[in-house]
Amino acid sequence: MEILKLNETPVRTSRNFNINNIKLENVKIPEVVKNFTNVKIKNETDKIKIDSNLDELFLNYGVGNIFVEQVKKIANKKLKITIDTKIKKEVFIDFTLDEENNNLIDNIEIIANENSKATIYLKYESKISAFHNGVLKVIAKENSNIDVVIVNLLSSSTNNFLSVENEILDNAKVNFVIVDFGGNASITNLYSNIIGNEAENNINTIYLGKDNQLKDINYICDLKGKKSNVNIEVQGALKDSAKKHFKGTIDFKRGCKKSKGNENEFCMLLSDKAKSLALPMLLCSEEDVEGNHSSSAGKIGEKQLFYIMSRGFELKEAMKLIVRANFNNIIETIKNDEIKNRILYEIDTILD
Amino acid sequence: MKKTNIDEINRNIYDIKNKDIYDYKSKKGLTKEIIEEISKQKSDPDWMREFRLKALETYNKLELPTWGPDISELNMNDISIYVRPKSKLNNSWEDVPDDIKKTFDNLGIPEAEKKSLAGVGAQYDSEVVYHSMKEDLIKQGVIYTDMETAVKEYPDIVKKYFMKCVPVYDHKFVALHGAVWSGGSFVYVPKGVKVDIPLQSYFRLNSPESGQFEHTLIIVDEGASLHFIEGCSAPKYNKVNLHAGCVELYVKENAYLRYSTIENWSKNMLNLNTKKAIVEKNGQIDWVTGSFGSKISMLYPMSILNGEGSKTEFTGISFAGKGQNLDNGFKVVHNAPNTSSVVNAKSISKNGGKCTYRSLVRINEDAKNSKSSVSCESLMLDDISISDTIPTNDIRNDEVEFSHEAKIGKISDKTIFYLMSRGLSEEDAKAMIVRGFAYPISKELPVEYAVEMNNLINLELEGAIG
Numbered sequence A: 001m002e003i004l005k006l007n008e009t010p011v012r013t014s015r016n017f018n019i020n021n022i023k024l025e026n027v028k029i030p031e032v033v034k035n036f037t038n039v040k041i042k043n044e045t046d047k048i049k050i051d052s053n054l055d056e057l058f059l060n061y062g063v064g065n066i067f068v069e070q071v072k073k074i075a076n077k078k079l080k081i082t083i084d085t086k087i088k089k090e091v092f093i094d095f096t097l098d099e100e101n102n103n104l105i106d107n108i109e110i111i112a113n114e115n116s117k118a119t120i121y122l123k124y125e126s127k128i129s130a131f132h133n134g135v136l137k138v139i140a141k142e143n144s145n146i147d148v149v150i151v152n153l154l155s156s157s158t159n160n161f162l163s164v165e166n167e168i169l170d171n172a173k174v175n176f177v178i179v180d181f182g183g184n185a186s187i188t189n190l191y192s193n194i195i196g197n198e199a200e201n202n203i204n205t206i207y208l209g210k211d212n213q214l215k216d217i218n219y220i221c222d223l224k225g226k227k228s229n230v231n232i233e234v235q236g237a238l239k240d241s242a243k244k245h246f247k248g249t250i251d252f253k254r255g256c257k258k259s260k261g262n263e264n265e266f267c268m269l270l271s272d273k274a275k276s277l278a279l280p281m282l283l284c285s286e287e288d289v290e291g292n293h294s295s296s297a298g299k300i301g302e303k304q305l306f307y308i309m310s311r312g313f314e315l316k317e318a319m320k321l322i323v324r325a326n327f328n329n330i331i332e333t334i335k336n337d338e339i340k341n342r343i344l345y346e347i348d349t350i351l352d
Numbered sequence B: 001m002k003k004t005n006i007d008e009i010n011r012n013i014y015d016i017k018n019k020d021i022y023d024y025k026s027k028k029g030l031t032k033e034i035i036e037e038i039s040k041q042k043s044d045p046d047w048m049r050e051f052r053l054k055a056l057e058t059y060n061k062l063e064l065p066t067w068g069p070d071i072s073e074l075n076m077n078d079i080s081i082y083v084r085p086k087s088k089l090n091n092s093w094e095d096v097p098d099d100i101k102k103t104f105d106n107l108g109i110p111e112a113e114k115k116s117l118a119g120v121g122a123q124y125d126s127e128v129v130y131h132s133m134k135e136d137l138i139k140q141g142v143i144y145t146d147m148e149t150a151v152k153e154y155p156d157i158v159k160k161y162f163m164k165c166v167p168v169y170d171h172k173f174v175a176l177h178g179a180v181w182s183g184g185s186f187v188y189v190p191k192g193v194k195v196d197i198p199l200q201s202y203f204r205l206n207s208p209e210s211g212q213f214e215h216t217l218i219i220v221d222e223g224a225s226l227h228f229i230e231g232c233s234a235p236k237y238n239k240v241n242l243h244a245g246c247v248e249l250y251v252k253e254n255a256y257l258r259y260s261t262i263e264n265w266s267k268n269m270l271n272l273n274t275k276k277a278i279v280e281k282n283g284q285i286d287w288v289t290g291s292f293g294s295k296i297s298m299l300y301p302m303s304i305l306n307g308e309g310s311k312t313e314f315t316g317i318s319f320a321g322k323g324q325n326l327d328n329g330f331k332v333v334h335n336a337p338n339t340s341s342v343v344n345a346k347s348i349s350k351n352g353g354k355c356t357y358r359s360l361v362r363i364n365e366d367a368k369n370s371k372s373s374v375s376c377e378s379l380m381l382d383d384i385s386i387s388d389t390i391p392t393n394d395i396r397n398d399e400v401e402f403s404h405e406a407k408i409g410k411i412s413d414k415t416i417f418y419l420m421s422r423g424l425s426e427e428d429a430k431a432m433i434v435r436g437f438a439y440p441i442s443k444e445l446p447v448e449y450a451v452e453m454n455n456l457i458n459l460e461l462e463g464a465i466g
Helices: A065-074 A302-309 A315-331 A337-350 B032-041 B046-061 B098-106 B109-116 B135-139 B147-153 B155-161 B172-180 B413-421 B426-442 B447-461
Strands: A004-006 A022-024 A039-042 A048-051 A077-083 A086-097 A103-112 A117-126 A131-140 A145-153 A159-168 A173-180 A185-194 A200-209 A214-223 A229-238 A243-252 A259-269 A275-284 A289-298 B119-124 B127-133 B143-146 B185-189 B199-204 B215-220 B225-233 B241-243 B246-251 B256-264 B269-271 B274-279 B284-291 B296-299 B302-305 B311-320 B325-334 B340-349 B354-363 B370-380 B386-395 B400-410
Touching: A022 A185, A065 A103, A065 A131, A065 A159, A077 A086, A077 A117, A086 A103, A086 A131, A103 A117, A103 A145, A117 A131, A131 A145, A131 A173, A145 A159, A145 A337, A159 A173, A159 A200, A173 A185, A185 A200, A185 A229, A200 A214, A200 A243, A200 A315, A200 A337, A214 A229, A214 A259, A229 A243, A229 A315, A243 A259, A243 A289, A259 A275, A259 A315, A275 A289, A275 B370, A275 B400, A289 B386, A302 A315, A315 A337, B032 B046, B032 B172, B046 B172, B098 B109, B098 B119, B098 B199, B109 B119, B109 B199, B119 B143, B127 B135, B127 B143, B127 B147, B143 B147, B147 B155, B147 B185, B147 B215, B155 B215, B172 B246, B172 B274, B185 B199, B185 B225, B215 B225, B215 B256, B246 B256, B246 B284, B256 B274, B256 B447, B274 B284, B274 B311, B284 B296, B284 B325, B284 B426, B302 B311, B311 B325, B311 B354, B311 B426, B325 B340, B325 B370, B340 B354, B340 B386, B340 B426, B354 B370, B354 B400, B370 B386, B370 B426, B386 B400, B413 B426, B426 B447
Parallel strands: A077 A103, A086 A117, A103 A131, A117 A145, A131 A159, A145 A173, A159 A185, A173 A200, A185 A214, A200 A229, A214 A243, A229 A259, A243 A275, A259 A289, B119 B199, B185 B215, B199 B225, B215 B246, B225 B256, B241 B269, B246 B274, B256 B284, B269 B296, B274 B302, B284 B311, B296 B325, B302 B325, B311 B340, B325 B354, B340 B370, B354 B386, B370 B400
Antiparallel strands: A004 A022, A039 A086, A048 A077, A275 B386, A289 B400, B119 B127, B143 B185
């Protein structure tokens, strides 16, 4: 079986560090797929145009060529979401993979036109062994403000590949919340092209890994506009023999004067077999910027656990509380209570 | 604010060239025949000749790194790998030939030896020309000699340790080193002996289009301690010179070693050096590094914490100016319980120079209750320079405390304004801020080197920022 090398970092480091890419063996990639029918769009409004007339797909990065090509050739769900105005109602797009729809290859484009505002939820869910390969492109034009919440609740026997790219123009803002709980191998690539002056991108991610799950997260943010900002916050917990690779790059390109980039990654290790690998990169070709990153890993503090347990909680419940507390800042940015409660429920279930 | 630029830094004493006079200079290139000839010239024992030839085979098999700075301009066919100076090994400066002695006088080595060192080794091109150590250390059983003498006089120790810590298959330039190594220092500190005053080896490359491949092997036995200082420099030539040295350090149980380096190679030098330490139970290795010279540098000292309770600290600064690409950093592997590592790395880039901090922290499955704390800060002094931070953090058990933080930025205008309001000129204010930035590193250096570093910072900053 072919070994796939995926999710390459924009700058290579020593091969011995095992972080330049992720190697996957025995990945079954479907060659022919049926039309995907199990998608539900809630709160559809005439203020948002949803169709399937996408332009030809072009990605700067992506999870890997083979997956991008697959989306180009045989995507079985295409959605182009055009937002022209400020929309208060949140839009929900739920993909449920089941026996009839066990392969999802989706190509989604969100275009936020000037001065528009919207919140879009994309939820991927399966209880069976399935396959997901998706591309999401977000174009935020001048003064637009777009929130995208991506929730991965795929089964732990489903491989999940997601390539995200966004382009942010002057004064526009894109907020991502990515909840990465599901999948056997869950490979996410996010390229953020922050072109505009005073453009902003916030990427908040929570992940949970159990059994032999693998999370490979690769975020690449190019700051090009003046006074632009990027904030990456990644909080995760790993139990059993789960593994996480986090690669986060903030690249201050020449000319992005007075820009700021912050990156914070914390991994809670809940088992002595769990493994955390991180490469938080700061690349800088511009003098007048501020860049910070921090990365930490470790187990839950014994004092913290002791305190909570002394209040009558069992160990497992105490651990759940601490994980939830660490995720709380990110979960609280999700406005929808149903999604929020679902995420809390999943945390409880996974950590049981 | 007004910007002024200077083209090239006046490296004064470092750039004084001697005539390229030598006793023997190998043909340019890297072939089996050249290696055999060098081995013959050096009167190697058979095992070392065979070792070199095997290392050459490994070199030919290994790829160039697929990451880091572009080193495609390096062509081994343009480089003489062995240059024997017209001097034998001496233990009195009086016996060192005048031109070579003058070079080391200019660098202040004999003076420093008198004032503050317990022993000195001085290498000129491929061979050590001077080696000496204080009598009381000899009486305590400390061995400090050149590597060639060690191969002949202490073959059992050398065979046991030579290129075991850094095996030849580690990477291509280690294999190259294994094939062509020449010169360097061998230090053995017996059990319980505390060497209070530092030993220092100084490496000077004078010959153009040549390479220096010194091997440093230090064993600090149980309960012993040592501070070893390494200095290196070369005058600038138009074509590339190559430095591919290798440092192997063995720190035994309860032993302590501090390894300080001031690297000030000329700006035509490719510095592809390898340094590694293996630390046993409750031992400690501290690295202090100042990296100022070289056109390209790829240098990542490594601590392997094999013993329970072993420790390492890395304190380093890189300063890249015009035409320089300094890709430096640190690697640590925690293999045992209760180990700890502390990293404090800083870099300054200016005039189009590029600094990269590249690192690895690996805490393996058995290293329970280990701690690692990494801090790196980069200062950009203009908008044409580059500063990258590429740290890899690999945590393989849950009983750890690991944290990494990095910052990139410029000198704050508010701070400059504050200092100028106290009567400092803009340039003095900036130099003061940069010295303050470098202070946590310079305070770890021996005084003479701290002074040298501050002078270098003044020199490098003069009229160069704004």
